[in-house]
Amino acid sequence: MLSKPSKVLFVITVLSGGVGAARLLSALSGETDPREITAIVNVADDLVLHGLTICPDLDTISYTLAGLNNEELGWGLRGESWRVMEELADLGGAAWFRLGDRDLATHLYRSQRLHEGATKSDVTRELCAHWGVKVRLLPVTNDEVSSEFETEVGHLTFQQYFVSHQHNVKVERIDFVGARKARATPEVLEALEECSRIIIAPSNPLISIDPILEVPGVRSILERRRDDVVAVSPIINGAALKGPADRLLAEMGWEVSSVGVADFYEGLIGTLVIDEADAALSDDIRARGINVRVTTTIMADPANAQRLAQVVLS
């Protein structure tokens, strides 16, 4: 059992998807000065719906760090109401992607600011300042990137795959449209270069982390700094806690285990943090030249989340 270390001051940068990253960032904020934490956030799930620009991962993280996240739902804002969606459904409108009244205000704010010429980075900074979020959130790029899926039922956008089909169809190919031409913002590249540690959150490697890595410049910094890169495996005992990471690993030809995650990140990470349930896989992972740390990676219990944060920072 780990003894609680004294607070450490680390400048860290975390490659982040949505819920898993939000929990890790929240736990890390308890272990080090949150102003020394930068999250580089996936934008390939972002969508325009009803004319509104919606950034699910940025919103999940900022809502969580602001303490405004809806724990019952597992997404969105607490104290939410649904008047607009009810009326929209009554009109026969596209109500499959549920947007609460409070949440809509975020999207209206963002859409108007983008229309006025602000960037996604600007809007994120403004919203975080308003909510008192101290961790610095950076969309990986202000250019458009979108995850698209070739599946057994045809071509799907991210939200069609994730929400409409509830990721319950076989995927044949994943494309990050626009990623290769997208430019990482200068703050993103600087945060990756200048931090003392880069952490890959236990987000979905294939659809949350990969579209960050695909933005030119990001992958090569990780390759160069791999000894400073620590990933947390999102796979425990052959399954993802949440979402389709396990299924997608299999469909894309990777082993569905922390070994598969180590293979996926090979060349990019120096250390993989895996769950106690997978301790027996340690030697297989080390054989790939990757250090292994074993701890409880399930963050539902705050004490576990804190312990994971300590391991990641140690």
Add this chain to the structure above:
Amino acid sequence: MLSKPSKVLFVITVLSGGVGAARLLSALSGETDPREITAIVNVADDLVLHGLTICPDLDTISYTLAGLNNEELGWGLRGESWRVMEELADLGGAAWFRLGDRDLATHLYRSQRLHEGATKSDVTRELCAHWGVKVRLLPVTNDEVSSEFETEVGHLTFQQYFVSHQHNVKVERIDFVGARKARATPEVLEALEECSRIIIAPSNPLISIDPILEVPGVRSILERRRDDVVAVSPIINGAALKGPADRLLAEMGWEVSSVGVADFYEGLIGTLVIDEADAALSDDIRARGINVRVTTTIMADPANAQRLAQVVLS
């Protein structure tokens, strides 16, 4: 005093702005089969705000004809709530243009359908079908037209002039940007050609009716059919009941009276309906070759509105 005529069946087309037109259309629906009424609606007040396409005149008319209009406010929907606006104001967003939660559903629906490739005409037809509106509402064009103002405080968009400044600044020039290049929809031209009577609602001549007339094809049909065109004056006793019609007439160099309205519409109308308060102006108007009908034109009282509708149809 007029005796109530038996119901008449007229195919009529009404050039329409917002509130005044909505009331007249509502009254006309009580006097003839609403399915024989077409409203050609101004779109030069339409705006994109928060990424949403908002059509104030189309919405005012459809809400009123559906019986959903908010009579206390004088705009928007009844039973409205304001959760999204409250949250948006809290975020420091642009909350000067108040959009209720129910109203927002309309704009979300429209914006999504436009994004999918539908036209404003399509969306209007869908919303009216949903609400059971029998009068046919046609945006004059599906192309972009916007009223813009050169004023003593500089260049203003319609909503900056109307809402932010509450039309309380001196206007030097009004431009309908895009109007000359806009194409009237085929349904609009057909409705103007084939109706038995064209009515100009008591909307603001300078900012509600003029941008309809400026769309190529519209003015020339009225010129050719002027004997079948009946306008209702929005000026009573030298003042507008609502809005800046009086002020704008003066600023643009017209007499602020029903005589000024007759001058503004000269060559386009065969008959002008004026209020009893202005009966003394009848000879001046007739001297311009325009017939005059005198009645109560204030529609706040439903009985008056019905009488006005009867006069317009007689």
